[in-house]
Amino acid sequence: MTTQSLYKSFIIEEYQLQEEPYYVPIADEVELFEAAYKSRLPLIFKGPTGCGKTRFVEYMSYKLGIELTKVKKSDSDDSGVNLPLVTIACHEDLTGSDLVGRYLLEGDQTVWLDGPLTRAVKAGGICYLDEVVEARKDTTVLIHPLTDHRRILPIEKRGELLEAAEGFLLVLSYNPGYQSALKDLKHSTRQRFVSIEFDYPPIELETQIVAHEAGVDEDVAYQLAKLGEKVRNLKEHGLGEGASTRLLIYAGKLISEGITPRRACQVSVNWAITDDESLQQSITEIISSIFE
Amino acid sequence: MTDQSEHLKEFVVELQKFPGPVLDNFNRAISEMPNALSEEQILDWLRRGIDIAGQTVRSWEAAAHFFQVSPSVISSMPYSYFVRWMECGTSLCGESPTLAAAYFEASPSTMSKLRSRHIESWAGLGDGLYKGTWKSSTLACRFFAETPTLLDTLSFQQLEKFANFLDALSHRSYDLSSECLTLGQQIFPLVGDNKDAFLSLATTLVETGWREVKSFFEAGAKALPKIHPEERMRFLNLAESLVNSGGTNIPGTMLDISESLSLLEEDHHHIVLGFAETLLHEEPLAMPEFIKSAPIVLEKLTILQLGRWYQEGVNTLSQNRDGGLAFFKIESSHSEAVMETLSSGIEFDRIKPVMEMYCRALAGAEIKLSPTDALVEKNIGWVSNESPTTEGSTVFVPTVVDRYATKEENYAWFKVVSTHQVAHLEFGSFIFEFERESQLFDNLRLDLEKRRIEALEEAQDNLSTESDPGVPTDPGNELLEGQAGLERAWLTDMQRFFDLFEDRKLALDIFTVVEDGRLDARVKNEYPGIKSSYVQVQSDSHENRPDIKELPAREAMVEFMVRLSLQQYEGVIAPSKYNKEAAQVAQIARRVLDVSASVEDTAEATLRIYAVIAAIPNEEIPPDDWNDMDFDDEDDEDYVDPEDMENLLQQIGMGMEMELRPEGEEEYESIQEVEYRGDFKPELAQLMTELRMQQQDEMGQTQGEPLTQEQLQELLENSAELDLQATEGEIQESSGMFADNIMKEAGANMPQSPDDAQGPFVHVDEDGGELEPAEPETFVYDEWDFRAEDYKPRWCIVRQKTMQEGDPTYFGATLNEYGTLVTRIRRQFEMMVPEMFRKERKLIDGEDIDIDDVIENMVDIKTGSSPDEKFYWRRNKVQRDVAVAFLLDTSASTAEAIDEGKGKQDDWDAPDDPVEYMVWLRTRRGEQMRRSYKRIIDMEKESMVLLINALEAIGDTYGIYGFSGYGRENVEFYTVKDLQETFSDRVKRRIDRIAPLHATRMGPAIRHAVYKLENTDARTKILFLISDGRPQDRGYSREGVEKEYAVHDTKMALDEAKRQGINSFCLTVDKNGHDYLKTMCSDMGYEILDDINDLPERLLVLYRRLTM
Structure with missing residues (x-):
């Protein structure tokens, strides 16, 4: 097939990371995750946007995959890791059937198609529901039976109960920053998870991360990290969210491509985080103080 | 014995017929008369004296004066003039002996200052003032009496002018004329070389506004010394032109102008007056405003830049007269903007928001940015108005930076200063610990x-x-x-x-x-x-x-x-x-x-x-x-x-x-x-921080020995940071004062319990300038001036307060009263809810297929007819996401009874004077107290009760606010229920306390409600205004006459809301509302209720319709 060479596509439960993602642990999150995974305790990641939640889950899936491979599949072929990572970005129109699956018409009959959650449950991978509060309430109830001792997924439309495969683990992420009262997790949902809190890394680590990811030298990375730190001080003063590590990395990448630091920060940090003019000016002042 | 001496004796005998003083004075005088006089001349003199004395019954007094002063008069002039003097006297005596007496009496001191040839004219001036009446005689006499003093400063020509002026004025009022005469002697010395101009201005003024003449004199005396001597002439000319072009209140204007000029450097008078002269041709009324604004403008601009600002003003003026006037009054945003563009200086107010955020970001703490004078005012030890500094939580910076020629440099300076002050906090100047080790040195x-x-x-x-x-x-x-x-x-x-x-x-x-x-x-x-x-x-x-x-x-x-x-x-x-x-x-x-x-x-x-x-x-x-x-x-x-x-x-x-x-x-x-490092007071700053912590501890009931006033005072006395260069006793005193203030200051940052009491009214003149929100919970808004077609910047202060709490039973009682209506409304509203979740069927695309529709589709295919492809369903995506702010008019007029059926009277006759207004208001309210009928406000309250009941059923976000106020500095904004607040018993209690208050300044209240809505996250935002009449307030008009001003400002406020995506709706019970509502809500919905009793029901119907 000629199309295959044009783009790479994966079947959702077969997506595995081939290379170790870059991740710098900030606290004990790696140990926590490993411990939780051993007991198959579902996890919830709380933290502002762009602080590395997704990267962390990728990192863990790779890391745990390696371990699984070592223990169980040492004699098998070169498939490498085998802890699939199913990422589902939640949006406000995401419904239960989007997750579980639905009937489709094919010819004269209906055909059942598994949703991503069902596939993850079957395949026994990590199912990562990103920004879960955005999803509709019915979806969050749907995951309840998966998260306690039952570890089952009821598929009511087919009248089935699906038992989760051995390796399955549910991980949610949510950002408490912009939660409105409406978009909060129900207690019955929250109390089924082990929570790991994320925050932006301290300046030294962030320097290291930015330097690695963006390919800029330590000095620039330090300055970017400092910018991040200063801008985050403005949270609660009109800024909904501080400048994320991701934004700082973007800025760093622009810089390493030859954009002047001030300009790079302006477009990737300042204008990305606020539309408020006076706040933009304040941040411009910070940028112009930090960068020459 | 010669003939003459016999004649003399005869005359003397004749003199004896008159009362004693005549002869006495003659005897005394004759011995003093110069010897050079011939006997004939003496006789002539004596005869004239007798003539005078004999003219009427009272003229002997004049004669007595005549004899008394003669010796000194003759000594200052040749005999020929002396004769003229005597003739004048005689003829004056013919007119009025009193006048003559005054003439004679004033003569000796006058003659030394008056050229002899002017004697007749002088006498003529006095004579001219005398019109045969008693008052005119007093005036004329006083004129004579004052002449010597006047001549100290006036030339004779000027004296003549002055007399003419007095004469002209006396046609209007003798009293005024006489007062001006008195004032004249005080003023002329001050007027300097410009007496002619002054006099001619005074004379013109008699024709156009004689009532102001006196104050003109008084004003002149105060105004002129303030002006550069060489420019006084131009100043007077300006004033005169102003008079000629129909200006009013000239004296007041002169005083204002001169006051402003005195604030300028004297060198600038010339230039400013030059502009003023040209401006006079454009628009006379703008001229005084321009001069009055000049000092403010020159604080920010150089004299060259002033010219450009002025030119811009003239341009505005040529397009729009009112706009131009507002421009020169600096009551328009355009004016400020021009100033800001031209100015190279950096003003604290303009950059505060940006720099404050900057400082907060750097320090990572709740830094406040304040002008230095705020710190000096607190009187806690910092004294310099110029030096930037910090006391641990606030960074103080100068109000204006104008050290360099360009804005950029000034801004850079400002930024360096702020950065340095923040560095004290960021890099920990104040976290010094005595026992923490130094890394670079041995610890000693x-x-x-x-x-x-x-x-x-x-x-x-x-x-x-x-x-x-x-x-x-x-x-x-x-x-x-x-x-x-x-x-x-x-x-x-x-x-x-x-x-x-x-x-x-x-x-x-x-x-x-x-x-x-x-x-x-x-x-x-x-x-x-x-x-x-x-x-x-x-x-x-x-x-x-x-x-x-x-x-x-x-x-x-x-x-x-x-x-x-x-x-x-x-x-x-x-x-x-x-x-x-x-x-x-x-x-x-x-x-x-x-x-x-x-x-x-x-x-x-x-x-x-x-x-x-x-x-x-x-x-x-x-x-x-x-x-x-x-x-x-x-x-x-x-x-x-x-x-x-x-x-x-x-x-x-x-x-x-x-x-x-x-x-x-x-x-x-x-x-x-x-300079840029400013005033560093580590000891005080650390002290302030600790005191604040201590205060907080106290709040939290923890341990910690509170610092006493005495300890603090002692500390302050020891500190080298305070400039207590005074004698021992005074040090005690001032350190005590500092200690006091510091204690207060440290406590001032504690959270304060909200004060629901109405503060006293602070009266701000409508003519005044911009306002600053000084207290917490106050907000400042612009106001639209439709004549000037520009905003008056920072014109109104909205004071946000929480409504006091009253009786919670009111709420329930009202619901009971409307029993059936309540159930009906509630049902109607509840019916709105399921609509939000209804499944929509038969769609081309949707969440999922509807199995029934699919089967039908299949059947269609099998039977060969064309299938209906719409077999998807979706939940109705139109989510109800409504935030609505109800603005209740709680002005005094809502206290009107509604049962009496008489048309609502317009409150336009409310007195303008603050004191009178309050009295007027109190009487009105007093009347309302004895009511047994319902008032408009009661209907509003009842509507709110029903509304809350209904809204709680559908879960919309809603806020209820009352507004009233008095004057632009006191727009009261009462929160009954805030948008984010959940409904509670407190809200019930607050509704009970809604009561008629003062006036209706709608614009700022709307702007504040809009501000609140802006901060609310909702798809549909609605502002619901419920009023009982046109917007009106003290000074909510131009020069107190144009009602349209208020209407237009309100309209503008509603337009602003629209631009923010907020729908407004106006519901009024004013039956005459059509005339202004058409303007006010031109493209917005409004409704006029014919019967106020319909208000609750109608409101809910409207609400449903608006939000569906």
């Missing part, structure tokens, strides 16, 4: 402290052995206290540190320089972007330093350090004699430039530098004894304290460093502070 602080205590104890022991222990002597007492001071718990670590030094001032100065140097180095390292501006500011500051060679040695050493810190250690001179010490100091100071240096390092460095400098006598250094200090980049990694350091410290430890100094040396005086 504790050691030194121990030595000092030992030394003190020793001294005390010596004393107690010497003196009777039972009766402590004064010095012993002092030391005891000193020791007690060292042993007690220190209030702050900073204080503990400074207690180590005998000369706290010197120690503080050194500490300041070293610490500032550390911060500067740190900032430049951490913020490379600001480095260039920083270096620029530093080198500018360096240029402004005082001449180091004039300073005595010790001060010179400190100055030397300042320069080092500003100049990056290059080319700084020091006294040759102390080169070694200077090098030592430089070496120590330089170590703290390290990035890792902390405030404790600064302290250790201070200690060492103090030791070095304190050992230098504060003596004059001859100008030749200076040389450049060279600092090669010596490696000071291996810095060790020099050997003599131990010695020096020993001395400090003994408290002896002062004793060793030579007799008669100069006292160390603090050196001039570096």
Whole structure:
């Protein structure tokens, strides 16, 4: 097939990371995750946007995959890791059937198609529901039976109960920053998870991360990290969210491509985080103080 | 005996017929008459006297005066004029003897100032004023009497003019004329060379507005001295032109103008008046406004820029007269904008939001930014209006920066200043801990402290052995206290540190320089972007330093350090004699430039530098004894304290460093502070911080011994940071005052319980300028001036208050009253809810397929008919996401009874005077108290109750606010239920307290409601205005006459809301509302209720319709 060479596509439960993602642990999150995974305790990641939640889950899936491979599949072929990572970005129109699956018409009959959650449950991978509060309430109830001792997924439309495969683990992420009262997790949902809190890394680590990811030298990375730190001080003063590590990395990448630091920060940090003019000016002042 | 002497005797006999004084005066006079007179002349004189005396019954008095003054009159003029004088007198006497008497009486002193040839004209002037009436006679007499004084300053021609003026004025009012005569003598000396202009202006004024003449005179006397002498003429001409072009209240205007001019530099009078003259041709009324605004404008602009601002104003004027007037009054945004564009200065107000955020970001703390005068006003020890500073939580910066020619440079300066102040917080100047170790130096602080205590104890022991222990002597007492001071718990670590030094001032100065140097180095390292501006500011500051060679040695050493810190250690001179010490100091100071240096390092460095400098006598250094200090980049990694350091410290430890100094040396005086670094008061700042913490602790009921006022006062007296250069008693007093204020200040930051009481009204004149929201919970808004087609910037203050709480049963009672309606409404509203979740079927695309529809589709296919492809369903996506703010008019007019059926009377006749208005209001409210009928406000309240009941059923976000107010500085905005607030018993209680208050200034209230809605997240936002009449308020109009002003401002406020995506709806019960509502809500919905009783039901119907 000629199309295959044009783009790479994966079947959702077969997506595995081939290379170790870059991740710098900030606290004990790696140990926590490993411990939780051993007991198959579902996890919830709380933290502002762009602080590395997704990267962390990728990192863990790779890391745990390696371990699984070592223990169980040492004699098998070169498939490498085998802890699939199913990422589902939640949006406000995401419904239960989007997750579980639905009937489709094919010819004269209906055909059942598994949703991503069902596939993850079957395949026994990590199912990562990103920004879960955005999803509709019915979806969050749907995951309840998966998260306690039952570890089952009821598929009511087919009248089935699906038992989760051995390796399955549910991980949610949510950002408490912009939660409105409406978009909060129900207690019955929250109390089924082990929570790991994320925050932006301290300046030294962030320097290291930015330097690695963006390919800029330590000095620039330090300055970017400092910018991040200063801008985050403005949270609660009109800024909904501080400048994320991701934004700082973007800025760093622009810089390493030859954009002047001030300009790079302006477009990737300042204008990305606020539309408020006076706040933009304040941040411009910070940028112009930090960068020459 | 000659004939003449016989004649004489005959005449004398004749004289005897008159009352005694005539003859007496004659006898006295004749002896004084000059001998040169011939007997004939004497006879002639005598005869004229008799003529005068004989004219009427009362004319003997005139004659008596005639004789009395004659000798002195004749002495000042030749006989021929004397004859004329007598003739004039005689003819005046013919008119009125009193007049003649006054004429004679005033003559002697007048004649010395009056050219003899003017005698007749002078007499004529008096005569002219006399119109045969009693009042005119008084005036004329007074004119004569005042002449001598007037002639001191006026020429005769001017006197004539003045007399003409008096004459003209006397046609209107004799009293006024006479008063002006009196004022004249005070004023003319002040008028200087411009009397002609002044007089002609006065004369013109008689024709156009004679009533103002007197105040014109008074104003003139006050106004003229304020103006540059050469420009007074032009000023008067201006005033005259203003009169001619129909200006009113000329005296007031003159006073205002001159007041403004006096605020300007005298050199500028010429230019400003020049503009004013041209402006007069454009628009006479704008001229005074221009001059009045000039001082404000010139604070921000140079005189050249003023010209451009003026030109812009003229342009505006030519397009729109009212706009131009507002421009020159600086009551338009355009005017401000032009000023801002032209000005090179940076104004605190404009950049505050940006810089405050900047500072917060840098410090990572709740920093506030304030102008320095705010700190000075608090009176807690900071005194300079200019110096930037910080007290630990607020950064104080100057209100205006206009040091450089361009805005950019000024801005850069401002930024450097702010950055430096924030650096104190960011890099921890105030987190000094006495016992925390320094990383760069050996720690000597504790050691030194121990030595000092030992030394003190020793001294005390010596004393107690010497003196009777039972009766402590004064010095012993002092030391005891000193020791007690060292042993007690220190209030702050900073204080503990400074207690180590005998000369706290010197120690503080050194500490300041070293610490500032550390911060500067740190900032430049951490913020490379600001480095260039920083270096620029530093080198500018360096240029402004005082001449180091004039300073005595010790001060010179400190100055030397300042320069080092500003100049990056290059080319700084020091006294040759102390080169070694200077090098030592430089070496120590330089170590703290390290990035890792902390405030404790600064302290250790201070200690060492103090030791070095304190050992230098504060003596004059001859100008030749200076040389450049060279600092090669010596490696000071291996810095060790020099050997003599131990010695020096020993001395400090003994408290002896002062004793060793030579007799008669100069006292160390603090050196001039570096401007951009400002006023550094570490002790006070740390104290403030601790006090605040302490206050918070108290709130939280934790332990901690509160600081007493006395301790604080004592601390302040010891501190070198306060400038308490006064006698002993006054120090006590002022430190007490500081202590008081500091306590207050520290407490002032505690959260305050909301004060629901109505504050007293502060009366601000409508003509006044912009307002500043000084208190919490106050907001300032612009107001639209439709004539000027521009906003009046920061014109109204909205005071947000929470409605007081009343009886909660009101709510339930009202619901009961409307029993059936309540159920009906509630059902209607509840029916709105399921609509939101209804499944929509038969869609081309959707969440999922509807199996029934699919089967039907299949059937269609099998049977061969065309299938319906719409077999998807979706939940109705139209989510109800509504936020609505109800604005209730709670003006006094809502107290109108509704049952009486009479048309609502317009409140337009409300008195304009604040006091009268309050009285008027009180009477009206008093009337309402005795009511047994329903008022409009009651209907509003009931509507709210029903509304809340309904809205709670559908879960919309809603806020209920009442507004009223009095004057633009008191727009009251009462929160009954805030948008984010959940419904509770408190809200129920608040509804009960909604009551008619004052006037209706809708614009600002709408703007504030819009502001609240903006901060609410909802898809549909609605502003619901419920009123009972047109917007009106004191001064909510132009010159108090145009009702349209208020209507237009309201319209503009509603338009603004629309631009923010907020739908407005106006519901009014004013039956005459159509006329203005058409304008006010031109493209918005509005409805006029015919029957106020329909309000509750109608409101809900409208609400449903609006939000569906």
